[in-house]
Amino acid sequence: xxxxxxxxxxxxxxxxxxxxxxxxxxxxxxxxxxxxxxxxxxxxxxxxxxxxxxxxxxxxxxxxxxxxxxxxxxxxxxxxxxxxxxxxxxxxxxxxxxxxxx
Amino acid sequence: xxxxxxxxxxxxxxxxxxxxxxxxxxxxxxxxxxxxxxxxxxxxxxxxxxxxxxxxxxxxxxxxxxxxxxxxxxxxxxxxxxxxxxxxxxxxxxxxxxxxxxxxxxxxxxxxxxxxxxxxxxxxxxxxxxxxxxxxxxxxxxxxxxxxxxxxxxxxxxxxxxxxxxxxxxxxxxxxxxxxxxxxxxxxxxxxxxxxxxxxxxxxxxxxxxxxxxxxxxxxxxxxxxxxxxxxxxxxxxxxxxxxxxxxxxxxxxxxxxxxxxxxxxxxxxxxxxxxxxxxxxxxxxxxxxxxxxxxxxxxxxxxxxxxxxxxxxxxxxxxxxxxxxxxxxxxxxxxxxxxxxxxxxxxxxxxxxxxxxxxxxxxxxxxxxxxxxxxxxxxxxxxxxxxxxxxxxxxxxxxxxxxxxxxxxxxxxxxxxxxxx
Numbered sequence: 001x002x003x004x005x006x007x008x009x010x011x012x013x014x015x016x017x018x019x020x021x022x023x024x025x026x027x028x029x030x031x032x033x034x035x036x037x038x039x040x041x042x043x044x045x046x047x048x049x050x051x052x053x054x055x056x057x058x059x060x061x062x063x064x065x066x067x068x069x070x071x072x073x074x075x076x077x078x079x080x081x082x083x084x085x086x087x088x089x090x091x092x093x094x095x096x097x098x099x100x101x102x
Numbered sequence: 103x104x105x106x107x108x109x110x111x112x113x114x115x116x117x118x119x120x121x122x123x124x125x126x127x128x129x130x131x132x133x134x135x136x137x138x139x140x141x142x143x144x145x146x147x148x149x150x151x152x153x154x155x156x157x158x159x160x161x162x163x164x165x166x167x168x169x170x171x172x173x174x175x176x177x178x179x180x181x182x183x184x185x186x187x188x189x190x191x192x193x194x195x196x197x198x199x200x201x202x203x204x205x206x207x208x209x210x211x212x213x214x215x216x217x218x219x220x221x222x223x224x225x226x227x228x229x230x231x232x233x234x235x236x237x238x239x240x241x242x243x244x245x246x247x248x249x250x251x252x253x254x255x256x257x258x259x260x261x262x263x264x265x266x267x268x269x270x271x272x273x274x275x276x277x278x279x280x281x282x283x284x285x286x287x288x289x290x291x292x293x294x295x296x297x298x299x300x301x302x303x304x305x306x307x308x309x310x311x312x313x314x315x316x317x318x319x320x321x322x323x324x325x326x327x328x329x330x331x332x333x334x335x336x337x338x339x340x341x342x343x344x345x346x347x348x349x350x351x352x353x354x355x356x357x358x359x360x361x362x363x364x365x366x367x368x369x370x371x372x373x374x375x376x377x378x379x380x381x382x383x384x385x386x387x388x389x390x391x392x393x394x395x396x397x398x399x400x401x402x403x404x405x406x407x408x409x410x411x412x413x414x415x416x417x418x419x420x421x422x423x424x425x426x427x428x429x430x431x432x433x434x435x436x437x438x439x440x441x442x443x444x445x446x447x448x449x450x451x452x453x454x455x456x457x458x459x460x461x462x463x464x465x466x467x468x469x470x471x472x473x474x475x476x477x478x479x480x481x482x483x484x485x486x487x488x489x490x491x492x493x494x495x496x497x498x499x500x501x502x503x504x505x506x507x508x509x510x511x512x513x514x515x516x517x518x519x520x521x522x523x524x
Contacts, residue, residue, distance in 0.1 A: 029171055031130075038408050040149040040167060044432040044441060045405075046487060065460075066439055069483030073491065073513060 116214030120385025252342030262289030266347030444476030
């Protein structure tokens, strides 16, 4: 069981607990504004861009080449940017906070 | 929120990307009345692109990735009528009749009826019971079970378009002996330029898929020994089953009954309204006028389905919007991700940009004189994202710099400075 917190552009906070799937699916399921996941999680659309809290960023597996590519020129990119369809729910991310980028 | 729609009913026929997103958007945008979503497919609406990819190698019993969980439909108070077909519509009394005889009245009706695979008129093809297409979950299951049962794992794919090639790649990865027969002189003939087609032909060949171009199938013969595909040039190929990927036909049956305008799909205005009062059409079935391109078109893509769902919901809930979204697509084959943005039709020249420090990483930029129309990016998310911005903003691009791999791929470098304009 992992607790995931999303903070939207307007400053709203959404907290959920989950055991499987990824952070995009969890957000879409709960209608977190700003996360669409149009491509279904195959890293094709960049509609699930988040900024991961710095203390958690390093704990995640490094982004793949295609994910880094997609992020490089996306709006509001930062050194903590990720496409959250590429972050699986696991004990590793228990307590993670992510800010929705767009 | 106003409650003016609370005693009204919106019926959506077709529950794939367009229909399912439409019902969620209707709620989001304030529709307070009944919402009824109907589809012949009994599955909870699911993502379709993986049908030709991950779903084919999926374990038995695993489920198709839903667009929205079952609970979500309950929470949003959506009535699902899955596993039902609509047998008739009456636009005068604004009602539809389901296959079980139920009559449903509507105030607004959205046709998201999609398209069906075309089976070309080839002798013996429709009679052969080992011929598959790929549009829905049942099709994917059928291909999977044919593949499992196939003694020699021989698959002949008729049609070298995206569906055919993606499926060929997936079946090859699963250990198939796969052949693609394409009638045109090259694969992707109607949808991609020569440069891209050559790349994909090489990719498939290197991965062991045999591609035959300029080959027309004359006849299909099925015996107890298996299937023989006979081509007009005399070549013959043995197969355990055949996959046909030769295009689609929009499902316009209901629209026709209502007297809607039809022309390669259901004709809608720029707000996605059909010629019939209270009836809208979205997704693969809709023939719409795109103000950006100043022409009529019908697009078969997730982007088009999802974005039209949002616009139609806005129009039905009383906030008029015109549909003018920038089209984008993707295709995954072997280790290659192709992402496309814009429409390249009518281009006058193209620039191929190769990233020499990476394998199989390039992009094709289509121009109509100085205007950037579209970008196809191969394993190159940077080109896709930057291309999207440039096309959207009508940015002037320096073609010489773009085509020179030694010049860094950076927005401010590639943008044409006013003083440099030829």
